Amino acid sequence: MKKGDHLFLVDGSGFIFRAFHALPPLTRKSDGLPVGAVSGFCNMLWKLLTNARDTSVGVTPTHFAVIFDYSSKTFRKELYPDYKANRSAPPEELVPQFGLIRQATRAFNLPCIETDGFEADDIIATYARAAEAIGADVTIISSDKDLMQLVTPNVHMYDSMKDKQIGIPDVIEKWGVPPEKMIDLQAMVGDSVDNVPGIPGIGPKTAAQLLEEFGDLDTLLARASEIKQVKRRENIVANADLARLSRQLVALRTDVPLELGLDALVLEKQDGPKLVAFLKAMEFGSLTRRVADACDCDAGAIDPATVTVEWGAEARGPDLDPGAGDAQAVDPAPSGPVADARPSASEKAEGARAADLASARHEAFMGKPIDRAGYVTIRDVATLKSWVAAARETGLVAFDTETTSLDPMQADLVGVSLAVQDNAASPAAGPIRAAYLPLGHKAGGDDLFSDGVKLVEGQVPMAEALALLKDLLEDPSVLKVAQNLKYDYLVMKRHGITMVGFDDTMLISYVLEAGVGAHGMDTLSERWLGHTPIAYKDVAGSGKSAVTFDRVDIDKATAYAAEDADVTLRLWLVLKPRLAAEGLTRVYERLERPLVPVLAHMEERGITIDRQILSRLSGELAQKAASFEDEIYALAGERFNIGSPKQLGDILFGKMGLPGGSKTKTGQWSTSAQVLEDLAAQGIELPRKIVDWRQLTKLKSTYTDALPSYVHPETKRVHTSYSLASTSTGRLSSSEPNLQNIPVRNAEGRKIRTAFIATPGHKLLSADYSQIELRVLAHVADIPQLRQAFADGIDIHAMTASEMFGVPVEGMPSEVRRRAKAINFGIIYGISAFGLANQLGIERSEAGDYIKKYFERFPGIRDYMENTKAFAREHGYVETIFGRRAHYPEIKSSNPSVRAFNERAAINAPIQGSAADIIRRAMVQVEPALARMGLSERVRMLLQVHDELIFEVEDEAIEAAMPVIVSTMEHAAMPALSMRVPLKVDARAAHNWDEAH
Numbered sequence: 001m002k003k004g005d006h007l008f009l010v011d012g013s014g015f016i017f018r019a020f021h022a023l024p025p026l027t028r029k030s031d032g033l034p035v036g037a038v039s040g041f042c043n044m045l046w047k048l049l050t051n052a053r054d055t056s057v058g059v060t061p062t063h064f065a066v067i068f069d070y071s072s073k074t075f076r077k078e079l080y081p082d083y084k085a086n087r088s089a090p091p092e093e094l095v096p097q098f099g100l101i102r103q104a105t106r107a108f109n110l111p112c113i114e115t116d117g118f119e120a121d122d123i124i125a126t127y128a129r130a131a132e133a134i135g136a137d138v139t140i141i142s143s144d145k146d147l148m149q150l151v152t153p154n155v156h157m158y159d160s161m162k163d164k165q166i167g168i169p170d171v172i173e174k175w176g177v178p179p180e181k182m183i184d185l186q187a188m189v190g191d192s193v194d195n196v197p198g199i200p201g202i203g204p205k206t207a208a209q210l211l212e213e214f215g216d217l218d219t220l221l222a223r224a225s226e227i228k229q230v231k232r233r234e235n236i237v238a239n240a241d242l243a244r245l246s247r248q249l250v251a252l253r254t255d256v257p258l259e260l261g262l263d264a265l266v267l268e269k270q271d272g273p274k275l276v277a278f279l280k281a282m283e284f285g286s287l288t289r290r291v292a293d294a295c296d297c298d299a300g301a302i303d304p305a306t307v308t309v310e311w312g313a314e315a316r317g318p319d320l321d322p323g324a325g326d327a328q329a330v331d332p333a334p335s336g337p338v339a340d341a342r343p344s345a346s347e348k349a350e351g352a353r354a355a356d357l358a359s360a361r362h363e364a365f366m367g368k369p370i371d372r373a374g375y376v377t378i379r380d381v382a383t384l385k386s387w388v389a390a391a392r393e394t395g396l397v398a399f400d401t402e403t404t405s406l407d408p409m410q411a412d413l414v415g416v417s418l419a420v421q422d423n424a425a426s427p428a429a430g431p432i433r434a435a436y437l438p439l440g441h442k443a444g445g446d447d448l449f450s451d452g453v454k455l456v457e458g459q460v461p462m463a464e465a466l467a468l469l470k471d472l473l474e475d476p477s478v479l480k481v482a483q484n485l486k487y488d489y490l491v492m493k494r495h496g497i498t499m500v501g502f503d504d505t506m507l508i509s510y511v512l513e514a515g516v517g518a519h520g521m522d523t524l525s526e527r528w529l530g531h532t533p534i535a536y537k538d539v540a541g542s543g544k545s546a547v548t549f550d551r552v553d554i555d556k557a558t559a560y561a562a563e564d565a566d567v568t569l570r571l572w573l574v575l576k577p578r579l580a581a582e583g584l585t586r587v588y589e590r591l592e593r594p595l596v597p598v599l600a601h602m603e604e605r606g607i608t609i610d611r612q613i614l615s616r617l618s619g620e621l622a623q624k625a626a627s628f629e630d631e632i633y634a635l636a637g638e639r640f641n642i643g644s645p646k647q648l649g650d651i652l653f654g655k656m657g658l659p660g661g662s663k664t665k666t667g668q669w670s671t672s673a674q675v676l677e678d679l680a681a682q683g684i685e686l687p688r689k690i691v692d693w694r695q696l697t698k699l700k701s702t703y704t705d706a707l708p709s710y711v712h713p714e715t716k717r718v719h720t721s722y723s724l725a726s727t728s729t730g731r732l733s734s735s736e737p738n739l740q741n742i743p744v745r746n747a748e749g750r751k752i753r754t755a756f757i758a759t760p761g762h763k764l765l766s767a768d769y770s771q772i773e774l775r776v777l778a779h780v781a782d783i784p785q786l787r788q789a790f791a792d793g794i795d796i797h798a799m800t801a802s803e804m805f806g807v808p809v810e811g812m813p814s815e816v817r818r819r820a821k822a823i824n825f826g827i828i829y830g831i832s833a834f835g836l837a838n839q840l841g842i843e844r845s846e847a848g849d850y851i852k853k854y855f856e857r858f859p860g861i862r863d864y865m866e867n868t869k870a871f872a873r874e875h876g877y878v879e880t881i882f883g884r885r886a887h888y889p890e891i892k893s894s895n896p897s898v899r900a901f902n903e904r905a906a907i908n909a910p911i912q913g914s915a916a917d918i919i920r921r922a923m924v925q926v927e928p929a930l931a932r933m934g935l936s937e938r939v940r941m942l943l944q945v946h947d948e949l950i951f952e953v954e955d956e957a958i959e960a961a962m963p964v965i966v967s968t969m970e971h972a973a974m975p976a977l978s979m980r981v982p983l984k985v986d987a988r989a990a991h992n993w994d995e996a997h
Contacts, residue, residue, distance in 0.1 A: 001062075001134060001262040005136040007127065007262070008048065008065070008141060009139070009140050010048070010066040010067065010141040012067050013068055015044060018044075020036065028283050034093040034094070035282055035283075035284075037101065039282070042287055046287060049108070057139055057156075061139070063267055064111070065113055066110050066111065067113050067114070067120040067127075070115055074122075076119075083194065100282075103278065104282075108270065111264065122252050123258070125150055127258070127262065128140065128150050128254075129150075137155075143159035146252070148175070151167060151168055152168070177211055177212075186198075187247035188202045188211075189207050193667040197239075198246050199243050202232075206232075217243060217247060225237075270294075273295075276288055276295065277302050280302060285366075289530060351580055358575070366529060368530075370531055370566060372562070376436070378437040381460055384437060385468060387418050388468055388469075394421060395478055397419065397420055397472070398417075398420075398566070398569035399473070400417045400483070407721075408491050410712070414439060416436075419562070419565035419566045420433055434563070435562055436558040469492075473492060473499045474498060476500045481502070481572045482504055484504065485503075485504040486504075486599060486724070490603060490604060493604065509524055512578055515886050515887035515888060515889070521567060522535075524571050525570075529571070531567065595920055596724075601941075602941055602944070603721060606942070607942045608756070608757050610754075610755045610992075622700065628692055635689065649670070652679070695748070704755075720735070720739050729880075729886055729912045729913040750994045753993040754995070759952065763955060764991070765951040765988070765989040766987065766988055766996040766997045767966060767986070771796060772918065772983065773912060775790055779979055780881060780914065781863070784860075786981075787981050791982060804850070818840075823854050828911050829904070869891075872902075876888060880917050881917070882914065882921075886906075888905065923949065925972055929964050935960060939965075949965070950996070970985050
């Protein structure tokens with residue numbers, strides 16, 4: 001190694017745990033061996049080796065090594081036997097992957113380094129200082145704070161997850177001290193994860209202040225008598241020896257005896273066949289193909305048996321360092337209910353044919369390279385006409401828009417892409433052709449645009465192109481296929497085109513595999529085609545160098561955009577037959593596809609807000625929050641940053657010693673909402689004040705301060721965006737802004753709703769399903785008492801209380817009814833005795849007795865729960881009463897908490913999912929019903945929030961519209977399903993949303 005070289009040092013142990021926690025579980029199909037961490041590790045390594053110049057590091061390494069921990073028995077254990085004593089054993093499914101990852105490193109032809117008696121960080125430190133001494137640059141691939149003491153002008157760190165380089169200024173910004181003082185800071189603060197004692201009660205900010213005042217730890221300890229704060233002074237003096245010990249534990253060694261010198265770390269060329277053989281043995285299809293292409297290998301000709309893969313060897317799992325909590329485990333997604341859908345003989349035959357077709361197409365596409373060189377740029381009207389004619393001839397076209405913004409209400413149309421399939425009748429799919437039609441690409445220039453730019457030459461004039469596209473996109477005889485169609489629908493609608501006759505590959509995937517994984521195009525392409533599409537940042541740049549798509553070179557834009565259409569068409573060819581094969585066509589056609597234009601129209605309409613009301617509310621919330629802060633400081637006995645979980649945890653559990661404290665993976669006290677609620681339920685005043693303060697400040701920042709910024713500059717209304725495929729149960733979610741989470745049960749939330757107003761001459765009409773989930777429960781669990789009560793219009797909570805506690809409904813105390821209500825709704829969500837006790841402020845034993853009595857009185861509910869769990873374990877999914885599936889791949893997890901979460905979600909999903917399906921059907925049916933009554937121009941559906949629909953209605957039309965809306969919603973389940981329990985809708989009209997609710 002020489003001056004000017006650049007050494008990459010990968011914290012291999014940190015990579016392992018990041019890869020494991022960042023990705024969903026993955027097993028090798030041939031034998032079920034867990035390989036998710038191996039897959040993530042290999043992909044991260046490959047990206048570093050091939051793409052480092054395009055990251056924030058900005059260079060290609062000349063030297064490279066991957067460093068691992070050898071075991072937990074290091075010199076630090078000899079200094080302090082309790083070092084890392086708090087570490088739990090790694091997850092059992094990760095243990096067999098440790099050895100595989102070492103083998104993967106060698107397959108990449110990279111040095112795999114570990115040294116007995118030392119940690120990976122010590123080896124990294126030794127190599128870094130040695131390389132720096134001869135004038136080389138070093139990049140440490142890690143975000144671990146323990147390595148930040150090594151940062152210098154020539155040694156940087158790189159967080160690959162965030163694509164962020166960490167230098168001296170970043171260390172100072174995060175910790176308040178330069179890298180050379182990190183050892184002293186860590187010695188004072190300690191580390192609960194590694195069980196480094198530190199000085200109790202000294203946090204990072206205090207430590208940084210003391211180091212700024214005294215210079216270093218030795219000086220601080222020598223002059224501790226000068227510290228003004230009595231408790232702090234006494235604490236430091238009493239724990240001086242602990243601080244010195246801690247400094248020995250956190251200081252990295254730079255004298256580790258190394259088997260390989262720096263020259264041995266030179267980055268060698270990849271041994272393509274060896275690496276491909278290993279990846280094939282692991283069954284990593286997508287990465288195998290990428291590596292084979294890059295190394296110019298014939299992957300099909302390489303036998304994976306040429307490498308020996310033994311997961312049992314070198315698997316020193318329990319001794320590996322799990323890191324300091326850089327990555328959080330991904331929560332498993334929830335799921336849905338049980339329906340007896342028995343297909344007819346003809347449907348079974350059709351399903352079998354569809355399965356064969358899907359399989360043939362999958363085989364035809366999987367892993368086959370896509371030829372981007374064959375994509376066409378449409379630069380004249382004649383060529384565009386030929387592509388429109390081809391789409392008409394085949395009756396099928398994939399369509400995608402390219403724009404300047406993710407907001408379809410403000411995006412400028414830059415171009416569109418098309419893909420058609422030749423010989424469309426071929427079962428295995430004929431050749432696919434794709435093209436890009438640039439319309440608004442700009443170049444530097446003078447006067448065509450107000451921002452001082454002009455159009456690039458060689459583009460079809462926008463008006464002529466839109467006229468031709470309008471005929472195609474509004475032709476119901478041609479099926480248009482898109483990915484996340486709602487976006488393209490809205491963009492084209494703003495240009496006077498209303499698309500009809502379409503399919504959405506994102507929604508098809510969602511119907512097939514809700515709860516299994518993501519449904520974005522890139523993910524689906526990897527999963528079903530074995531193809532990695534061009535990344536947006538590869539054509540438009542990232543960070544400060546990013547440009548909007550109208551500034552992208554047209555040749556680059558063609559490769560990117562045409563590929564999107566190409567991939568979308570291939571996905572449709574593979575996925576659409578699977579709907580029939582799995583009996584899910586009705587779900588897609590009744591619940592998903594029809595909702596696309598409905599939601600697009602709602603988003604386009606938006607809703608008016610009153611800025612003055614929000615401004616006044618912001619002021620009120622600020623005053624209330626300030627009042628809470630004063631009370632909190634008084635209760636705590638000192639001022640602190642209430643928004644800091646670290647400082648709050650130190651106050652509650654460190655200073656005050658409140659019960660129930662637990663620490664997170666980062667070593668901090670947990671101050672989650674549940675923790676605070678549990679403390680507040682015990683009558684402790686400070687946690688209750690903090691919960692109230694958090695609610696106020698969140699409402700202020702999320703709504704009263706932020707909502708005005710969402711007002712569209714032209715429409716002067718707020719246009720939220722609805723997501724159809726983001727929850728496993730079928731519930732819609734909204735974003736930019738999220739209007740689903742405005743609380744309705746507290747005064748502040750209701751005040752925020754008063755800011756959503758009708759325009760002059762109109763009212764807002766709210767139509768809300770009454771207790772829909774309890775009604776669905778009574779239907780699916782077939783509970784006679786509940787069914788009868790709903791049929792008779794009896795107060796369901798009072799009836800439940802009467803059944804359980806033997807109290808007459810007439811004159812029932814409100815407290816008794818409240819308890820029954822909490823149980824009714826809690827049962828749906830799998831509430832525990834602990835949760836119910838907290839909610840009602842009673843003893844856990846009493847809450848447990850309530851739940852037990854509930855199941856004794858309504859045994860059908862317990863039967864439903866057990867049957868649903870059994871169904872989910874057998875099939876891996878549950879179904880709503882309309883047949884929507886929610887998958888639970890972790891329902892059989894060996895981890896009890898994961899398994900229990902999936903069981904609770906599986907029980908709830910048929911209830912919540914069926915309610916979501918009903919409101920979806922209502923949204924699809926209500927506008928045609930209004931049109932039949934001649935009201936479509938006078939009534940506009942604006943919002944959907946949980947079980948509520950909000951309309952803007954002309955004053956004179958309210959009397960006619962309300963019964964149509966209520967009747968349509970109450971009968972939305974018909975005729976597909978005969979509900980054994982009647983649905984009920986409450987509706988009101990008023991000037992603002994709160995008064996209408």
